[in-house]
Amino acid sequence: MTETAASSSQGRPSPEAKQPRRNVFSRIALFVRQVIGELRKVVTPTRGQWLNYTAVVLVFVVIMMLIVTGLDFVFFSAAKWVFVGTPTQ
Structure with missing residues (x-):
């Protein structure tokens, strides 16, 4: 088993997977980008x-x-x- 698979099976994230917390505006921008991405998947009947x-x-x-x-x-x-x-x- 790889290092990542072994650490994820124990229920805790690996130290490499820990990302620094983004500021409020970048989180809002990410949210808006994700919403727009999901809306592009919508199929109009x-x-x-x-x-x-x-x-x-x-x-x-x-x-x-x-x-x-x-x-x-x-x-x-x-x-x-x-x-x-x-x-x-």
Whole structure:
């Protein structure tokens, strides 16, 4: 095993890997460069993909609205039956 691999497997960094701490402005500049680099990797969806994603989200929202509405009706009917004593008509 090499010196670097042996020292890294022990859970502590090797003395050669220790770098001097940068000042605040160079760290901010590095962060901005990294953000720009990551943003260059982003792929913009095509029009067809946008429409497909929008349709999927709308269908999901409608299904969730129906589930919540059904549960609301069931719980309301149960609460009315418990507290009022008459079933809903």
